[in-house]
Amino acid sequence: MPASLDPMDLIIFARVASTGSFSEAAKALDLPKSTVSRRIQQLEALLGEKVLQRTTRRVVLTEMGQRILGSSEQILHEIERVVDLADQRKTIASGQLRVSAPGDLASISLAPMFAAFNIAYPEVQLDLDMSPRYVDLIAESYDIAIRIGDVESDHRLTTRKLIELEIGLFASPQYLARRPAPVTPQELLACAKLVLSTGGNPVVWQLQRAGETYVVDPRTRRVAANSYEMLHRFALMGAGVAILPVAFAAQDVQSGALIRILPEWSMPAAAVRAVFPSRRLMPLKSRVFLDTLLAYLKPGFPRDPAVTAAYGQLPDRWADGALPL
The missing domain is CATH 1.10.10.10 (Winged helix-like DNA-binding domain superfamily/Winged helix DNA-binding domain)
Known part of the structure; x- marks a missing residue:
C-alpha cells in the first residue's frame, strides 16, 4: 500500500x-x-x-x-x-477514576461521600490511594488529588479550593485528670504536645486571639506524626494535647471523649483543595466526582440526584450525608 x-x-x-x-x-x-x-x-x-x-x-x-x-x-x-x-x-460517567487523598481525611470525613458516589455511578471504577505522599498526577496518571494545606505550583494542574478546616487543641479527660487544662498558651509549654509534621518537620502551633499571637515551639513535643488520625488516636488514649481539625474531633467532643483546650484561641485554618489536570476536556467521570465532592463539603451546592438517592442506601450513621466540616 x-x-x-x-x-x-x-x-x-x-x-x-x-x-x-x-x-x-x-x-x-x-x-x-x-x-x-x-x-x-x-x-x-x-x-x-x-x-x-x-x-x-x-x-x-x-x-x-x-x-x-x-x-x-x-x-x-x-x-x-x-x-x-x-x-x-x-x-455516562464510566471508566477508572484514580483519586489520591490523605488517609485520615478520607476515612474520617469523606468515606460516606466515596460510598455514595460509588453507588450512584456503578460504571466508574473508583481507585483510592490514601497514602500520605504527594502523587505526581501527570506521571502517575491520577485524575484528582485531595490535599490539605499548601499545594505545589504546576502550570499543568488546576487547583480548586474546597473548604477550610478549623484547627483546635484537644485532650482527653484522662490526660486532664493528670494535668489541669491550660488556661493560657504559655501553660502549653508544660504539656505533652502531640504535633503534626509535614516533610519530616513539626508544624508550629501559632495561636491567635484579638490581635495577639503566641507561638509554641514544636521541638518540645511528645509525639510528631504526619497523620491527623494518628494524633487523634494518641489524644483519645490520654497521651497529651493534640492539634486536630475540629471536624475530626466533633463526635468525640460531643460524647465527652475529648475536650477542646483554649477554645478562645484560634489557629490558622487548613485549606482542603482538589488538584487535577487542566479542566480543558475534563472527562465526565472526573467532573461528576468533583461536583459530588463540592456538594458534600459545601452546604447548598446543587446536589446530584443520583448521589442524593445513594445516601439513602448507606448505613444510618452515614445517611445524612456530610459531616459538619
Whole structure:
C-alpha cells in the first residue's frame, strides 16, 4: 500500500460502497459531493486501479474495490466505535477514576461521600490511594488529588479550593485528670504536645486571639506524626494535647471523649483543595466526582440526584450525608 495513502480515502470509499451512492455517502460523512468524488479519484490514482465503476443507476465495485472493501470497512467501523465510545462517555460517567487523598481525611470525613458516589455511578471504577505522599498526577496518571494545606505550583494542574478546616487543641479527660487544662498558651509549654509534621518537620502551633499571637515551639513535643488520625488516636488514649481539625474531633467532643483546650484561641485554618489536570476536556467521570465532592463539603451546592438517592442506601450513621466540616 502506498505510504502516502490517506486512511480517510478508505473511509470515504467504504461509505460509498455501503450506500451505493456518492450523494448518500457525502450526506453521511457531511462532506460536499465533489470532495467525495475527488477523494475516490485520489485513492484510485494512488492504487493505480479503479475501485468503483459508475453506471446511470448505481455504483459498482471493481475487483480491486472488492479486495480492499473489507479492510476499508474495518477502518470505518473502528472510527465509528471510537466516536460511539466518546459520545457515551460524554453522557455516562464510566471508566477508572484514580483519586489520591490523605488517609485520615478520607476515612474520617469523606468515606460516606466515596460510598455514595460509588453507588450512584456503578460504571466508574473508583481507585483510592490514601497514602500520605504527594502523587505526581501527570506521571502517575491520577485524575484528582485531595490535599490539605499548601499545594505545589504546576502550570499543568488546576487547583480548586474546597473548604477550610478549623484547627483546635484537644485532650482527653484522662490526660486532664493528670494535668489541669491550660488556661493560657504559655501553660502549653508544660504539656505533652502531640504535633503534626509535614516533610519530616513539626508544624508550629501559632495561636491567635484579638490581635495577639503566641507561638509554641514544636521541638518540645511528645509525639510528631504526619497523620491527623494518628494524633487523634494518641489524644483519645490520654497521651497529651493534640492539634486536630475540629471536624475530626466533633463526635468525640460531643460524647465527652475529648475536650477542646483554649477554645478562645484560634489557629490558622487548613485549606482542603482538589488538584487535577487542566479542566480543558475534563472527562465526565472526573467532573461528576468533583461536583459530588463540592456538594458534600459545601452546604447548598446543587446536589446530584443520583448521589442524593445513594445516601439513602448507606448505613444510618452515614445517611445524612456530610459531616459538619
